[in-house]
Amino acid sequence: MRPRTPPLATLRLFEAAGRHLSFARAATELNLTPSAVSHGIVGLEKALGVRLFVREPGRLVLTREGAEYLTYVSEALSLILIGTRRLPTPRSGKTLAISCAPTLATQWLLPRLPAFRSRHPQIAIRIDTSHRQVGFPIDGFDVALRLGRLPPPRQHSIRLFEDWLLPVCSPAYREAVTGPDGTVDVRRATTIHVTSATEDWQAWGDATGTDERSSADTLHVDTFALSLRAAGAGLGIALGRGALMDRELRDGTLVGVGHAVPAATSHWLVSAAGDDDRQEPEQFRVWLLAEASRFAAEQRERFPPGSA
Incomplete structure (x- = not known):
């Protein structure tokens, strides 16, 4: 007897959970609750008679059968979407x-x-x-x-x-930390660090021969956008990335205070x-x-x- 094809909705749950290896992230993507995703996966596993995931503390792991099945399901869903896009609808391709x-x-x-x-x-x-x-x-x-x-x-x-790295701050802050020789004295400055990019200052220091750890103080924030806002507000020197501060450099809200160096990204x-x-x-x-x-x-x- 030919096996029944599982409902498309449960396959979509499986594909998202398998791609993210997380019921929570799959639920966010699909606008559902993690519980709904989990129950859907349990129902799919029962219908197939195969265990698709191993639920371990703090993480979700595909079984060997689950990983193999995910390849087919992902390809099938992709083909369905591609075929749907090619249908001659009034908004097709717009x-x-x-x-x-x-x-x-x-x-x-x-x-x-x-x-x-x-x-x-x-x-x-x-x-x-x-x-x-x-x-x-x-x-x-x-x-x-x-x-x-x-x-x-x-x-x-x-x-x-x-991508490239350049220390930036407000014009007023640059003037405040500029030494008698006309160069910025890092020892008098506060350096602003992004917690998700902890290697940036070290990479810039290695490329320029500068030890930013000699700075007077540090400020830690969790996003690049916030680091630029902090620098613009005169709170210190942020290590900006080129495209992420293009607008501020153009309008003069931020100014460079050191050497620009290529990033690894x-x-x-x-x-x-x-x-x-x-x-x-x-x-x-x-x-x-x-x-x-x-x-x-x-x-x-x-x-x-x-x-x-």
Whole structure:
């Protein structure tokens, strides 16, 4: 007797939980409760007669059978979505879904997006800034902007521009910590650290031969955006990343106080590894690559590596 195909809803629960290895994160993505996801998975396991997950304290692990089944389910759901997108509906091909980290979206992408909208006013754009792994094309995203040392695996990635590090502060604060010789005296300054990027100051110090640990004080915050706000408010010197402080450097709210050095990370444009014959993602890629190339050239001219 042929086995019954499980309900699509339970397969979607399994795919999200397997991708995130977390019932809680799957529930957030699917707008459900973790309990609903867990019960759905239990029902699926009973229907299949196979254990898909091992529930260990503090983590969720796929069984060997679960990992193998996830490959088929992910591919099947992807095919369903691709086929649905190709149906001749009135709005077919007129939307573009973008996943982007919140600070990069606010500081770099949004200020440039009006140019794309004026060129392609027929495209409806959706931007998601939640911090979560994107599954192409199951999550419904066309492209994602990601920061990393290497391109994300098993996806199509194009390098947009390199990341770089530059100490920044408000103009008034720079004046306050500038020594008689005209250079910033780190020993008189407060350095601002982002808790999720603890290696940045060390990397910058190694590249410039500067020991920031000699600074008078430190301030710790949990996001890049908050570190820039703190620096702009005169609370100290933040180690900014190029694209994340582009607007502040342009309007003079923040000024550089040291050498700009390349970071180990780059910004990537990521999409599904398979072919997508829709025009909208390709139009966005062409436009974004041109913007990225222009931005990279501007940064090399404004803050060449090793410049003060």
